[in-house]
Amino acid sequence: MKIQDMLIEALKTLQIPQPTQIQIERTKHPDYGHFSTNLAMMLTKTLRRPPMEIAGEIVKALPKHTDIIEKVEVKAPGFINFFMAPKELQTVVDEILKSGSNYGRSIQGKGKKAQVEFVSANPTGPLTVGHGRQAVLGDSVARILEWNGYEVEREYYYNDAGRQMRILGHSTFVRYRQALGFSDEFPEDHYQGEYISDIAKKIVEKYGDRFKDDPENEIFKNSAEQAVFEDIKATLKRIDIEFDCFYNEKSLYENGEVDAVLKKFEEIGASYEKDGAIWFRAGQYGGSDDRVLWKSVMDEATYRLPDIAYHTTKYKRGFDIVVDIFGADHHATYPDVLAGLKALGYDTSRIKVLIHQFVTLTRGTEKVKMSTRKANYVTVDELIDEVGKDVVRYFFIMRGMNSQLNFDLALAKTEGEENPVFYLQYAHARICSILRNAKIQGIGLNEPFDEGLLQETEALSLLNVLSEFPEVVGICHDTLEPQHMTTYMQKLATAFHKFYTDHRVLTSDRNLSVARIALVRAVRTVLSNGLSFIGISAPEKM
RNA sequence: GCCCCGAUAGCUCAAGUGGAUAGAGCAUCUGCCUUCUAAGCAGGUGGUUACAGGUUCGAGUCCUGUUCGGGGUACCA
Numbered sequence: 001m002k003i004q005d006m007l008i009e010a011l012k013t014l015q016i017p018q019p020t021q022i023q024i025e026r027t028k029h030p031d032y033g034h035f036s037t038n039l040a041m042m043l044t045k046t047l048r049r050p051p052m053e054i055a056g057e058i059v060k061a062l063p064k065h066t067d068i069i070e071k072v073e074v075k076a077p078g079f080i081n082f083f084m085a086p087k088e089l090q091t092v093v094d095e096i097l098k099s100g101s102n103y104g105r106s107i108q109g110k111g112k113k114a115q116v117e118f119v120s121a122n123p124t125g126p127l128t129v130g131h132g133r134q135a136v137l138g139d140s141v142a143r144i145l146e147w148n149g150y151e152v153e154r155e156y157y158y159n160d161a162g163r164q165m166r167i168l169g170h171s172t173f174v175r176y177r178q179a180l181g182f183s184d185e186f187p188e189d190h191y192q193g194e195y196i197s198d199i200a201k202k203i204v205e206k207y208g209d210r211f212k213d214d215p216e217n218e219i220f221k222n223s224a225e226q227a228v229f230e231d232i233k234a235t236l237k238r239i240d241i242e243f244d245c246f247y248n249e250k251s252l253y254e255n256g257e258v259d260a261v262l263k264k265f266e267e268i269g270a271s272y273e274k275d276g277a278i279w280f281r282a283g284q285y286g287g288s289d290d291r292v293l294w295k296s297v298m299d300e301a302t303y304r305l306p307d308i309a310y311h312t313t314k315y316k317r318g319f320d321i322v323v324d325i326f327g328a329d330h331h332a333t334y335p336d337v338l339a340g341l342k343a344l345g346y347d348t349s350r351i352k353v354l355i356h357q358f359v360t361l362t363r364g365t366e367k368v369k370m371s372t373r374k375a376n377y378v379t380v381d382e383l384i385d386e387v388g389k390d391v392v393r394y395f396f397i398m399r400g401m402n403s404q405l406n407f408d409l410a411l412a413k414t415e416g417e418e419n420p421v422f423y424l425q426y427a428h429a430r431i432c433s434i435l436r437n438a439k440i441q442g443i444g445l446n447e448p449f450d451e452g453l454l455q456e457t458e459a460l461s462l463l464n465v466l467s468e469f470p471e472v473v474g475i476c477h478d479t480l481e482p483q484h485m486t487t488y489m490q491k492l493a494t495a496f497h498k499f500y501t502d503h504r505v506l507t508s509d510r511n512l513s514v515a516r517i518a519l520v521r522a523v524r525t526v527l528s529n530g531l532s533f534i535g536i537s538a539p540e541k542m
Numbered sequence: 543g544c545c546c547c548g549a550u551a552g553c554u555c556a557a558g559u560g561g562a563u564a565g566a567g568c569a570u571c572u573g574c575c576u577u578c579u580a581a582g583c584a585g586g587u588g589g590u591u592a593c594a595g596g597u598u599c600g601a602g603u604c605c606u607g608u609u610c611g612g613g614g615u616a617c618c619a
Contacts, residue, residue, distance in 0.1 A: 021559095029563070038561065041599065051599070077599060079562065122619075162619065277617055288545080288615090295617040303619050328613045331546055357547060358612070399555065402547060404612060406554065419581095420567060426581050434578050441578095475558045487556060490566070501574090501583040542581065 002068055003035055003082055010061040016043065026468065033073065033081035034089075034464055040078040051078025089463040090451040096466060096522040104469045104529055106477065109150035113318055116142040118325040119236075119243075120157040123228040124168045125193050125377075127235050129407060130327065132380040133359050136396035138325045139241045140482035140534060141354065147533055148477040150321065154242070157310060159249040160225055167191065168228075169221030173211075175200035176220065180209050199227045235380050239389050240535050247313075249306050257309040258301065261344070262293070270343040280304065280340060287339035307333070308340035315346050322351045323480065331355045354480060356401035387419075390536045394421040397482040397534060420490065424531060425539050427493040431524040432540040434505050438517055441506060445517060453515040458499040462523065465495045469526050473533070482534060489530045496523050 003024055011018050024037050040055035047054060055074040062072060071083040096103045118138025121131050138154070145152045159165075171190040175197045178184055186192075203211070203223055211217045229246075236242065252258050262278070265271035271280050276296030283290055293305045314322045326334065338348045361378060383392050398420070399405050435445060454463065472488040505516040528538045 292617045297617055332614050422581050430579055437578050506578050
């Protein structure tokens with residue numbers, strides 16, 4: 001960065017040793033210029049002099065580059081504020097138009113493979129609002145990594161062998177009997193959802209009463225699983241989420257990964273037998289207490305063992321970065337998995353675990369409890385029907401994942417068109433409309449322009465916001481939090497709407513019009529890139 | 543008991559590594575459409591950032607304690 005180089009040069013002339021890091025930040029308020037540094041305040045400790053004094057000397061010693069920096073100010077308690085020259089701000093238009101849909105992309109992940117694992121709900125029923133948050137969050141994290149140059153794989157891990165699935169199969173069986181006219185009672189702890197009856201009816205259509213006395217027949221569980229999975233995939237597709245891989249836990253037993261972990265643990269003494277069960281010394285590897293890996297009672301593994309084995313495959317499959325996304329209810333399980341991997345000698349710093357808090361559903365002031373069993377949930381599909389794909393996606397990532405998300409169903413309906421997502425899309429549509437009009441007036445979109453004509457306050461602040469986009473992509477990468485992009489997009493749209501209100505793009509002055517067209521084309525590019533970054537469509541008309 | 547997350551405007555929420563005057567939307571009040579999309583813009587009202595201490599040039603952000611809410615703490619996943 002140019003400002004940084006200038007500061008380093010100033011420190012050299014003053015013979016002040018350079019601190020390990022020079023912080024340069026964008027300012028919040030225009031009064032403080034475009035960038036500022038706390039360098040003088042950082043130096044006050046080592047130099048033992050007042051920061052204002054140091055700041056003054058640094059500013060005097062700064063090399064003069066009036067084409068880049070228009071003004072430098074010192075403000076109490078010792079900030080050095082840089083005001084960029086219009087000429088410097090104006091260069092971004094050309095840069096954006098040249099880069100187009102690549103503007104903002106970073107290459108820091110180039111050549112690296114990343115995997116994002118999310119949703120991973122067992123196929124017992126439709127995706128609910130709770131899953132929705134994770135689905136959108138996970139896909140957004142994947143998009144963040146893609147924008148930063150990684151080759152990204154989206155993975156869905158599931159288990160179709162557990163107790164839940166047995167109950168699902170039996171639920172289907174009972175509905176099947178009922179569909180055949182038997183008056184079997186439906187057990188309370190079974191899956192109450194109507195989708196089970198639909199699946200059962202299809203079995204009746206296809207096979208009649210052939211299985212009426214065969215509750216153990218695999219057809220019940222298998223048909224249910226298949227149907228549910230198809231629904232889940234269809235739902236995800238509606239919000240533009242597609243997985244590259246569905247990984248079945250069962251395969252870890254079939255391909256020997258589970259056994260391999262057990263054997264290795266035994267070899268290195270990370271496990272021991274007690275009370276007929278096999279325990280993992282999690283405490284020795286950064287976990288809290290020792291945990292059971294293999295149950296004595298049922299003679300089967302606990303979930304930890306296949307989870308550890310599963311994660312070893314992530315290393316074996318060559319991912320440089322692995323992101324696991326869990327709901328708050330799973331936060332206690334991952335330390336054991338990490339401890340297991342550490343025991344096996346893997347570098348666990350490659351694994352990033354993101355925990356998101358729950359979605360609390362309310363209808364007005366009334367809380368809606370959700371349970372897949374009792375079928376009293378709101379599905380992602382219903383949500384999409386209600387507010388549309390873009391709003392669903394935006395809604396789930398506009399809040400930080402650490403906060404519980406309150407979803408008021410009553411409000412979701414009324415907010416409708418006042419939703420912040422329309423604000424962004426409207427800015428894009430407005431620009432498209434201007435460009436259509438420009439064409440009608442016979443102004444070409446690619447005519448050479450004089451960027452020096454973009455000098456109004458509103459234009460300059462818009463240019464400043466535009467130049468921030470690549471940094472936001474970087475912040476999203478560092479934090480793996482997509483909401484930084486939504487916050488930025490609001491800021492960009494605001495800057496544009498403000499410019500639009502105060503200045504016409506198509507004026508009687510042709511040169512000015514051409515320059516402003518270039519500006520709004522740059523805005524459109526960044527809007528469109530940002531919307532694609534968060535997976536929201538950029539409409540040309542609204 | 544112990545662990546994780548949260549508490550910011552009347553409501554829902556922002557605020558990258560500690561920075562300056564804590565921001566949006568909704569709600570409410572007032573202005574702005576014979577000119578490119580008013581799904582917009584400008585302005586008003588609204589805050590002791592749960593509470594009490596601490597760290598420092600500086601704390602919504604870090605530390606300690608308290609209160610309240612959510613989630614966990616299994617030979618369930």
